[in-house]
Amino acid sequence: MRDIIFTIGGGIPNGKKFKAVQTGGPSGGCIPEDKLDLPVGFDELTRAGSMMGSGGMIAMDEDTCMVDVARYFISFLTDESCGKCVPCREGLRQMHRILTNITKGQGKQGDIELLEELAETAVEASLCALGKSAPNPFLSTLKYFREEYEAHITEKRCPALSCKELISFYIDPEKCKACGTCRKACPASAINGDKKIIHIIDQDKCTKCGTCFEVCPTKFGAVTKLSGVPVPAPIPEDQRTIKKKSKENE
Amino acid sequence: MNDIEFEIDGKKVTASKGMTVLETAQKEGIYIPTLCHHEKLEPFGACRVCIVEVESRGATKLVVSCVYPAEKNIIVRTRSPKVDRIRKTIIELLMAHAPDAPQLLEMAAVYGAVPNRYEKDPSFCIHCGLCVRYCAEVAKKHALGFVDRGVHKEISFIPEIAAKECHACKECFPLCPTSYLQAVFVLTEALSFPDSAVKK
Ligand code: SF4
Ligand code: SF4
Ligand code: SF4
Ligand code: SF4
Ligand code: FES
Numbered sequence: 001m002r003d004i005i006f007t008i009g010g011g012i013p014n015g016k017k018f019k020a021v022q023t024g025g026p027s028g029g030c031i032p033e034d035k036l037d038l039p040v041g042f043d044e045l046t047r048a049g050s051m052m053g054s055g056g057m058i059a060m061d062e063d064t065c066m067v068d069v070a071r072y073f074i075s076f077l078t079d080e081s082c083g084k085c086v087p088c089r090e091g092l093r094q095m096h097r098i099l100t101n102i103t104k105g106q107g108k109q110g111d112i113e114l115l116e117e118l119a120e121t122a123v124e125a126s127l128c129a130l131g132k133s134a135p136n137p138f139l140s141t142l143k144y145f146r147e148e149y150e151a152h153i154t155e156k157r158c159p160a161l162s163c164k165e166l167i168s169f170y171i172d173p174e175k176c177k178a179c180g181t182c183r184k185a186c187p188a189s190a191i192n193g194d195k196k197i198i199h200i201i202d203q204d205k206c207t208k209c210g211t212c213f214e215v216c217p218t219k220f221g222a223v224t225k226l227s228g229v230p231v232p233a234p235i236p237e238d239q240r241t242i243k244k245k246s247k248e249n250e
Numbered sequence: 251m252n253d254i255e256f257e258i259d260g261k262k263v264t265a266s267k268g269m270t271v272l273e274t275a276q277k278e279g280i281y282i283p284t285l286c287h288h289e290k291l292e293p294f295g296a297c298r299v300c301i302v303e304v305e306s307r308g309a310t311k312l313v314v315s316c317v318y319p320a321e322k323n324i325i326v327r328t329r330s331p332k333v334d335r336i337r338k339t340i341i342e343l344l345m346a347h348a349p350d351a352p353q354l355l356e357m358a359a360v361y362g363a364v365p366n367r368y369e370k371d372p373s374f375c376i377h378c379g380l381c382v383r384y385c386a387e388v389a390k391k392h393a394l395g396f397v398d399r400g401v402h403k404e405i406s407f408i409p410e411i412a413a414k415e416c417h418a419c420k421e422c423f424p425l426c427p428t429s430y431l432q433a434v435f436v437l438t439e440a441l442s443f444p445d446s447a448v449k450k
Contacts, residue, residue, distance in 0.1 A: 083377065083396075083403030085296045087336075090343035093401045094368045114367075121339040124312050124332070125298045 002036040005059050016061035019160075020144070024053025026073045026080065027133040029140025030066060049140040051133065065162035066145040067152055071099035073137035081130060088131030091122040095138060104165040107153035112142065157228025164208045167227045171212075173198045173235045175222035178242055182212035182223060198240045203231055258326040265320035272300055272315040275328065282328050283337065283357050285344075285427060286378040287316040291387050294379050299340050299357070303327040312336075334361055342367040344376045348428040351376070374430035375405055381422040381431050389422065391415045407435060409442035 005011065005021060012018050020030040023040075029050030031038070038044045042052045060069065074096045083089045095118050098111050119135035126132045142149060151157045158166040171182070171191075176198045183191040183199055190206040193199030199222075201212070216223040253264045258271070258280050265274040270293060275282050285297035295317040302315045305325040312333070315326070327333070341363040345354055349365055354376075358365065377396075382405060385393050393411040397404055407416070416435065423432055 078401045079399075081400040083399045083401065084379075086298050086340050086343055086377070089377065089401060089403065090346070091339075093371070094343060094346070096401075097369055117335070117339055118343075121336050121343075125301050125314075125336045125340070127295055127298070127314075 001031070001038050001040050001057075004040065004057065005036070009059065012059065012061045016063065019060050019062050019064055020066065020069075020141075022050075022058040022060065022069065022073075022137075023056065024051035024136075025056055026076045027051075027130065027136050028053045028056075029136040030060075030069060030144065031140070032144040035144075049143050050136065063160055063162060065103070065158050065160040066141040066148045067099065067158075068103050068160075068163055070137045070141045071096065071103055074099060074134070077130070077134045077137075081134070082128075085125075085127040085131060087122045087125040088127070088134060091118045091126075091131070092134055094118055095122075095135070099138070102149065102152045103158075103163045105152070105156045105163070107149075109153065111153060112146075112149055115142070151228070155228045159227070161225040161227050163227075167208065167225045168203060168231045169201055169206055169208060169210070169212055170224050170226050170231050171199050171201055171216075172222050172224055173200075173240075175220055177220050177222070179217065179220065181215050181217065185211050185215045187211060193240075196242045198235065198242060200234045200240075254320045254322050256320060256322060256324045256326065259328050269320045270316055271302065271304070271313070271318045271320055271326055274320050275315065275326075280328060282315050283360070284316060285353065285376065286380065288380055288384070288425065291380070291383045293317045294383060296377065296379055297340065297344075299337055301333055301336055303330050303333055337361045338363045347371050348374045348376055348430070351428045353427045373404070374428040374433070376428060377403060377405075378427060380425040380427075381405060384422040384425055389415075389419055391419070394422075405431070405434060407438040407442075409438055412438060413443035 018033055020032050022028060022030045023045055031048050031050055035048050038048060045052050074092060078092045078096050081088045081092055095115055098115055101107055102111060115138055119139055122131050122135050148159050151159050156166055161167050178193055178196050178198055183193050187209060188205050188207045190202045191199050191212060192202060213223045213225060252267050255262065255264050258275055263274050263278050272282055272287060282300050282302060284300045286294045287300060293316045295314050298314055300315045301312055303310055304313050338361040341354055341357050341361055345358065345365045346368040348354060382394055382396060385391050391411060393415050394405055394407045397406045
């Protein structure tokens with residue numbers, strides 16, 4: 001598997017870290033880094049909690065939230081289900097709801113256990129193979145990335161900094177060079193700043209589109225994503241003027 | 251005689267060829283909960299609440315008893331921790347749709363199902379298919395059917411047929427474990443063939 005992803009597939013772009021590979025189509029499962037040396041075989045993949053299925057592979061990097069991945073595939077399967085039997089139709093409906101709530105920061109204690117119950121019922125009692133394998137995206141991500149589920153539920157934190165409702169964009173005043181790129185690019189006009197004035201994001205206006213994060217020049221890297229911690233208060237107005245350069249010129 | 255002998259909950263039972271495990275149990279007075287089963291209709295296997303454990307040649311598996319044929323020498327267990335857990339979950343899932351359906355309330359008491367465990371859904375149909383199948387198999391009118399799939403699946407009357415047939419029949423109405431069927435009928439009637447509603 002490592003060969004397929006890193007040699008044939010060219011590995012993870014942009015110097016990001018590999019996180020997991022999803023195999024077998026929507027009802028397959030996610031396999032983490034430490035299982036990457038597995039040969040791609042029917043039994044090996046099944047034992048790892050995934051499957052050969054369609055034979056497809058989706059390699060994911062560190063920016064991917066595994067709870068959101070589970071939510072995405074389960075959501076797909078709620079439409080694919082034929083809707084005849086209860087464990088699959090109703091089970092997936094509720095699994096999708098609970099997973100969505102978790103990614104929105106509305107997860108509650110007990111949600112993991114509830115999902116496990118629904119998964120068991122679907123696996124054991126569904127009429128056909130679709131329902132029996134449908135909980136895989138959840139079961140495999142829970143198996144290998146349980147801490148991500150817990151972080152979302154207890155700390156309201158998305159470790160991959162991916163779930164919109166759980167992250168905030170913040171400009172590090174130490175790093176901002178007031179280049180204005182993010183301010184001009186922000187579609188919500190949520191960034192306040194000017195020439196030589198450190199830029200600040202108005203959290204109430206921000207739609208978390210991520211544009212500022214993308215456009216802030218890499219050499220500054222001033223825009224950061226925060227999750228699970230409060231956004232620091234904006235720096236006081238009288239400290240917002242960038243003086244360093246002028247000092248150096250003196 | 252081609253009687254099939256096997257065991258349900260420790261009791262020796264006999265079935266004749268073609269009988270399901272559920273039919274055998276019912277004949278013997280052994281209770282297995284059901285929602286989508288009806289003696290006049292073909293087995294459907296949709297609600298999965300009639301699930302039981304079957305042991306056959308040393309291997310145990312879960313099967314739905316309304317579909318599973320009686321087999322020589324199998325050992326059937328109508329309850330086990332796993333069976334009970336699955337039934338409880340199924341009942342809870344359906345109570346999200348039909349919280350007051352008497353049949354569900356009865357089963358909830360037996361299996362300790364907790365209402366409100368899952369977020370409510372504003373549709374009362376539990377998709378048992380009794381109405382659809384009764385109309386197709388017994389009344390032979392095909393006046394209603396399922397539409398769409400997955401979580402979007404719903405029952406729907408076919409107004410052209412329903413307008414002609416249903417008033418004189420209404421045989422499927424009492425089969426519905428929730429009040430949904432009648433509600434849909436009244437709605438269909440009001441929207442699609444209000445004249446006949448007035449006439450009646
Ligand atoms: S498990 Fe199969 S039969 Fe049951 S609802 Fe899902 S797709 Fe339909
Ligand atoms: S995330 Fe989007 S809306 Fe929010 S400050 Fe950045 S560019 Fe503006
Ligand atoms: S009342 Fe209508 S839908 Fe019901 S069985 Fe009779 S014809 Fe079919
Ligand atoms: S309307 Fe009633 S009888 Fe028909 S499928 Fe729904 S719950 Fe069953
Ligand atoms: S009664 Fe057997 S599946 Fe519904």
